[in-house]
Amino acid sequence: MTTCHSCSILTLPPELLEQIIIHLPIDNSLIGLSSASKHFFRIMKTRSFARMHLHTQVVRSGHSTIWEYLDQANIRSYRWKFLPLNYKIAVYAEILKADDWVEPEESVEEEDNLMWYFRWPLDGDTALLIFQVLIGEMDVSCQRNRAVRWMARLGCLEAVKLLLGDERVILPMIPIIAYIRGRDGRVSIVRLLLKDPRVNPCEAWKRRHQITKRKSFSFCLLIDE
Numbered sequence: 001m002t003t004c005h006s007c008s009i010l011t012l013p014p015e016l017l018e019q020i021i022i023h024l025p026i027d028n029s030l031i032g033l034s035s036a037s038k039h040f041f042r043i044m045k046t047r048s049f050a051r052m053h054l055h056t057q058v059v060r061s062g063h064s065t066i067w068e069y070l071d072q073a074n075i076r077s078y079r080w081k082f083l084p085l086n087y088k089i090a091v092y093a094e095i096l097k098a099d100d101w102v103e104p105e106e107s108v109e110e111e112d113n114l115m116w117y118f119r120w121p122l123d124g125d126t127a128l129l130i131f132q133v134l135i136g137e138m139d140v141s142c143q144r145n146r147a148v149r150w151m152a153r154l155g156c157l158e159a160v161k162l163l164l165g166d167e168r169v170i171l172p173m174i175p176i177i178a179y180i181r182g183r184d185g186r187v188s189i190v191r192l193l194l195k196d197p198r199v200n201p202c203e204a205w206k207r208r209h210q211i212t213k214r215k216s217f218s219f220c221l222l223i224d225e
Helices: 014-021 029-036 038-044 047-061 066-072 077-081 085-097 124-134 142-154 157-164 187-194 201-211
Strands: 176-180 219-222
Touching: 014 038, 014 047, 029 038, 038 047, 047 066, 047 085, 066 085, 085 124, 085 142, 124 142, 124 157, 142 157, 157 187
Parallel strands: none
Antiparallel strands: 176 219
């Protein structure tokens, strides 16, 4: 009589577990997977694996940009909120340095813009944790200081303070540091930026209509060049 011995996936060597996980889609099931076993948790809690997993999924998707992959994989808005922290760090490391998404010839609404910053919202504490890591791993001034602009728009005050303190963030090199929506009530962000001697609010108001005619943007800050 032949006896069948079942082998639990949890008993596999870590190297094999990595190869299994890396082929799984990045979605909400990652949370359940990481909480199912300490073996999965140990693998997925490392930043290096999160970056490798993201890179593998982008390549396998066949998309030419990170923006298209994140849209196709629905890694944004509601699903984004439930990703493990290291995966959020990996995503932000990519989207902060990626080239701008080339929009279709016809204008698109913000919700349809594949690089609309609000697709990947952050609360203040999470933003600070992410940039405490990224500030030591990448040039946070890349893509015309996208990190500062996005964190200002999201109202992540402590993250903005951290970024402004980095000597690589050279504000005079960009004409616009941030658009602050009046309805968002980013008063603390506005006050912080106005304390910087490089910010010229008078010039901002003068050139406001050259930047946008949308009434939802009630405040913008420009930097002397």
